[in-house]
Amino acid sequence: MARTLQAVRGMNDILPTESSAWQYLEDTLRDVVQAYGYREIRMPLVEKTELFKRSIGEVTDIVEKEMYTFDDRNGDSLTLRPEGTASCVRACMEQGLLHNQVQRLWYAGPMFRHERPQKGRYRQFHQVGVEAFGMGGPDIDAEMIFMTARMWERLGLKGAVLQINSLGTSAARAEYRTALVAWLRNHEAALDDDSRRRLESNPLRILDSKNPEMQSLIDAAPRLPDYLDEESRLHFSALCEMLDQAGLAYEVNPRLVRGLDYYSRTVFEWVTDQLGAQGTICAGGRYDGLVEQLGGKPTAAIGFALGLERLLALLEAGGVELPANAPHVYLVLNGEQGVQQGMVFAEKLRAALPGLRMLSNCGNGSFKSQFKRADKSGADYALVLGDDEAAKGVLLLKPLRNKAEQEVLSAEQVPARLGELLALT
Numbered sequence: 001m002a003r004t005l006q007a008v009r010g011m012n013d014i015l016p017t018e019s020s021a022w023q024y025l026e027d028t029l030r031d032v033v034q035a036y037g038y039r040e041i042r043m044p045l046v047e048k049t050e051l052f053k054r055s056i057g058e059v060t061d062i063v064e065k066e067m068y069t070f071d072d073r074n075g076d077s078l079t080l081r082p083e084g085t086a087s088c089v090r091a092c093m094e095q096g097l098l099h100n101q102v103q104r105l106w107y108a109g110p111m112f113r114h115e116r117p118q119k120g121r122y123r124q125f126h127q128v129g130v131e132a133f134g135m136g137g138p139d140i141d142a143e144m145i146f147m148t149a150r151m152w153e154r155l156g157l158k159g160a161v162l163q164i165n166s167l168g169t170s171a172a173r174a175e176y177r178t179a180l181v182a183w184l185r186n187h188e189a190a191l192d193d194d195s196r197r198r199l200e201s202n203p204l205r206i207l208d209s210k211n212p213e214m215q216s217l218i219d220a221a222p223r224l225p226d227y228l229d230e231e232s233r234l235h236f237s238a239l240c241e242m243l244d245q246a247g248l249a250y251e252v253n254p255r256l257v258r259g260l261d262y263y264s265r266t267v268f269e270w271v272t273d274q275l276g277a278q279g280t281i282c283a284g285g286r287y288d289g290l291v292e293q294l295g296g297k298p299t300a301a302i303g304f305a306l307g308l309e310r311l312l313a314l315l316e317a318g319g320v321e322l323p324a325n326a327p328h329v330y331l332v333l334n335g336e337q338g339v340q341q342g343m344v345f346a347e348k349l350r351a352a353l354p355g356l357r358m359l360s361n362c363g364n365g366s367f368k369s370q371f372k373r374a375d376k377s378g379a380d381y382a383l384v385l386g387d388d389e390a391a392k393g394v395l396l397l398k399p400l401r402n403k404a405e406q407e408v409l410s411a412e413q414v415p416a417r418l419g420e421l422l423a424l425t
Contacts, residue, residue, distance in 0.1 A: 010115070010123030020325035025155070025312060026108060029128050032151050036143065038104040038130060043087040045110065049077040055086035055290060057202070066113040080112035084129040085287065085303055086294075092133060093296045102134035119275070122309060129305040130284075133291070136300035138239040141266045141286065142246075144304055148270060148282050149248055156320045157311075160270045160281060162249065165256040166236035167264050168228040170289060176227035177203060183222050190217050204257045223254045232265050239266060264288050266302065274317050281314060282306035326378030327359040328422050330400075332370045335387030339364075342385040345395075345411060352415035355424045358383075375400055381421070383414070 007013060014022060030040075049069050056062050068080040081087050084107055092098050092105075108128045115121055130147065132140050145162065152160055167173055181203050184191065191199070192214060195206045207218055228236070243250055256267055267285030284304020291299035315322060333342040346360045359377055361370050367386070374382045384396035395414055398406040409417055418424065 008123070010117035012122060012124070021312060021315075021322040022308065023325065024323050025308060025315075026128070028154050029151060029306075030106075030108075032147060032154055033106045033128075033130055036104070036147055038106045038132075041088060041091060041105045041107050042109070043081070043084070043091050043107060045081055045112075046078050047081055047087055047090065049079040051086050051090055051294070052079055052082060054294060055089070056083070062113065066115055068112045068114060082111055082113045084109075084111065084127060084305060085131060085290070088129065088131050088303075089290055089294060089296075089301070093291065093294065098133055098291065098296060098299055102132070104130075104132045106130045119313065126308040127305045128308065129303060131301065131303035133299055133301045135302075136288065138235050138242065138266070140302055141235075141239050142242040144284060144302055145243065145248070145268055146246065148304065148306070151306075152270075155311075155315060156318075157315060158318055159274050160272050160314075161251060162268065162270055163251045163253040163256050164239070164243075164266065164268045165224070165253050166228060166232050167224065167257065167267055167285070168232040170264060172227055172229045172232060173204075173224075173264070176222065176224050179222050179227065180204070180206075187217055190214075207255045207257050218255060224257070225252075225254050235265055268304070270306075272314060274314055275310070279310065281310050324378060325357070326380075327357040328379060328424075329356065329358040329381050329383055329418065330370075330374035330377050330379040331358060331360040332367065332374060332382050332384045333361050333386070334367055334370070334384075335390070337390040338386040341390045345385065348411075349415060349418075353419055353422075353424050356418065356422070381418070 049067070052067060053063055062082050067082050070078060072078050088105060088107060092103060097103050106129065108126070110124050110126050112124055114123055117123060130144065132144070145164075149162070151157075168176070181199065184195075184199055184203060184206065188196065188199070191206070192209070192211050194211075195209060195214065198205050204224075206214075207221065209215075209218065240250075240252075253269075256269060257263075263285045265286040265288065268283070269280045270282040271280050273279075282304055283306075284302070286300075286302045288298070288300050290301060291297065312322075331342060331346055333339045343360065346358060350356060350358065359379065361373065365373070367384075371382065380399070380401050382396075382398045382400055384398060389395055394408050394410055396406055397409055397414070397417065407417070
């Protein structure tokens with residue numbers, strides 16, 4: 001007997017019982033970003049590998065360990081996108097969207113990283129990303145952060161903490177990098193293997209180590225804010241002033257460096273400990289040098305991304321009630337005339353009530369079995385049309401979630417009555 005095929009480890013099916021929660025989350029996030037005037041862009045799942053090596057950095061964990069990379073039939077090295085910012089920048093450059101223009105864009109879809117699968121972290125995962133180009137002031141930084149806070153408000157998400165920092169300009173980071181490496185070399189014996197590997201290639205990531213034995217060493221290391229250039233200091237101060245005036249709580253975390261090489265100046269994360277160890281649910285920041293790094297003209301840019309799997313898990317852990325999208329009505333049909341007239345009537349009813357979710361019984365079945373299906377579907381009401389009702393030109397409207405009396409309605413009365421009961425127009 002042939003072995004049953006299974007999905008690739010870390011790449012999961014989203015079942016019908018789960019998809020309504022996904023739809024609700026996606027719809028809510030889309031409503032928020034579009035309320036701020038952002039427009040959707042859609043990019044390919046596969047890009048040339050060079051794009052991610054040049055943007056993310058060849059010595060990052062993503063490029064070194066986690067990308068799904070392969071040669072196609074033409075011998076070109078291609079990669080399933082591990083994140084969305086580089087693809088968005090490439091698309092904007094290629095399509096001429098950055099020439100003497102500002103852009104506010106968003107996208108959603110799957111990303112791919114070959115990580116060890118665990119709750120909230122998968123090899124195929126889904127993100128919503130938001131990017132803005134051509135605006136160099138702290139006002140757009142504040143708008144991005146306000147937008148994320150509004151997302152949490154709309155979703156009923158509690159307990160997320162905003163952490164912010166400034167990485168300064170590339171020159172300021174280079175000066176800090178030199179000082180940090182010199183200090184770490186004097187304490188190299190206390191570094192773990194991963195930190196020793198990063199000491200030359202990406203020393204700022206050592207500050208992001210989750211190894212408990214490294215924390216006292218990290219706390220004593222030189223601080224990036226002490227090396228900020230004056231312009232970056234003023235930029236960050238203005239951002240903090242806007243957050244303060246808006247009453248948005250935050251923590252300045254001088255160890256917040258972000259995992260990708262292209263970030264500069266403002267960086268931020270929303271973190272939570274409600275899923276066990278502290279985890280990031282949304283992260284972003286400025287990347288003013290990335291467009292030029294990829295061959296374009298210097299362009300101010302900022303963006304953020306949030307992971308949908310982790311956000312859904314957090315909403316569920318917080319007891320947020322997510323909609324099931326059950327049908328409003330189950331149409332019970334019985335007998336030859338009941339079925340024939342019922343299928344036609346169903347289309348007229350859907351046309352009269354565009355917001356109606358109605359599940360029509362197909363495949364016959366006794367009244368008893370159909371009512372079992374109706375109850376299992378989660379519908380609020382059953383509409384019954386058998387041969388007897390068809391002969392009389394009526395339908396029975398039976399409540400399924402309360403003990404109200406059933407009603408006998410003519411076909412003409414049904415749309416108005418359902419619209420009234422379900423608050424549909």
